[in-house]
Amino acid sequence: xxTNLDWTDLLIDQADWHWTxxxxxxxxxxxxxxYRWEPVAGAWNVRPRGxxxxxxxxxxxxxVIDFAFPQPDPxxxxxxxxxxxxxxxxxxxxxxxSHFGGPAMDYNNxxxxxxxxxxxxxxxxxxxxxxxGVRKADLAEPCGPAEGPFADSPMARLVLHIxxxxxxxxxxxxxxxxxxxxx
Numbered sequence: 727x728x729t730n731l732d733w734t735d736l737l738i739d740q741a742d743w744h745w746t747x748x749x750x751x752x753x754x755x756x757x758x759x760x761y762r763w764e765p766v767a768g769a770w771n772v773r774p775r776g777x778x779x780x781x782x783x784x785x786x787x788x789x790v791i792d793f794a795f796p797q798p799d800p801x802x803x804x805x806x807x808x809x810x811x812x813x814x815x816x817x818x819x820x821x822x823x824s825h826f827g828g829p830a831m832d833y834n835n836x837x838x839x840x841x842x843x844x845x846x847x848x849x850x851x852x853x854x855x856x857x858x859g860v861r862k863a864d865l866a867e868p869c870g871p872a873e874g875p876f877a878d879s880p881m882a883r884l885v886l887h888i889x890x891x892x893x894x895x896x897x898x899x900x901x902x903x904x905x906x907x908x909x
Contacts, residue, residue, distance in 0.1 A: 733865055737885045738857060741892060745853060749896035752903060753846060760906050761842035762807045772807035772838045787837035806902050809895050810845045811838050817891045818852035821884070824872035826859030860885055 762771055768779065770792035775785070783790035791811045792802075804812075815836045822828035839845045865882035876884050 733882055734861065734863070737865070737882065737889065738860060741857065741860075741885075741889045744889075744893055744896065749892065749899075750850075752896070752900045753849075756806070756842040756846065756903070758841050760806060760903065761810075761845065762805055762840070763902075763906050764805055765902065765905055765909075766803045769803045769805055770808045771805045772811055772840065774840065784833040784836070785838040786835055787839075789838040789840045791833065791836075791838050793833065804898075806899050807838075807842075807845065809899050809902070810849055811836070813892070813895050814845070814848045814852050817888060817895070818849075818856045821888065822852060822855040822859060825863070825869070825881070825884075826855065828855050828859075856888065 762773075764771060770779065772785075772789050772791050773779065773783070775783075775788055775790050778790055778792050780792040780794050782793050782795065784793060785791055791808060815831055815833055819828070819831035819836070823831045839848065863881050863885075865885065866880050868878050869876045869881055869884045871877050873879070873884055876887070
């Protein structure tokens with residue numbers, strides 16, 4: 727048994743395999759209509775400024791993302807645009823900013839796109855920045871205060887969490903694409 731496992735390589739391989747073989751291929755051909763399609767009434771979405779379906783909305787540009795705090799129970803159904811916005815900002819971008827010196831990013835200061843192509847470019851850029859940071863990180867070091875409940879945990883635990891988020895939200899997006907296709 728090899729006791730000299732390279733955990734960085736294993737964690738990167740897990741995310742990259744999913745990205746390369748499942749998530750990113752499932753996003754090919756995403757149209758603007760599909761990107762913002764609402765499968766049910768009241769779904770949270772990325773909408774033109776001034777048309778939010780919630781009392782709260784975030785974003786700096788022409789489009790904002792619906793949200794509420796605290797989140798309603800049960801949580802609302804969300805669109806592909808909303809899910810991509812969450813991955814881009816909350817899953818990847820904020821972590822790149824707080825751990826790897828990326829530009830400041832949060833739900834309020836992000837410029838949410840109204841089109842699929844721009845969202846996919848943002849996704850690709852933030853995924854690459856996250857992976858580049860993980861490749862250089864000391865996964866044994868504590869995450870620090872930016873991560874709240876993960877503050878005292880090793881960076882490896884945060885990387886595992888982000889991998890789960892990519893798997894989970896990627897599967898939701900794939901299901902929404904299937905529902906759109908078969909509606």
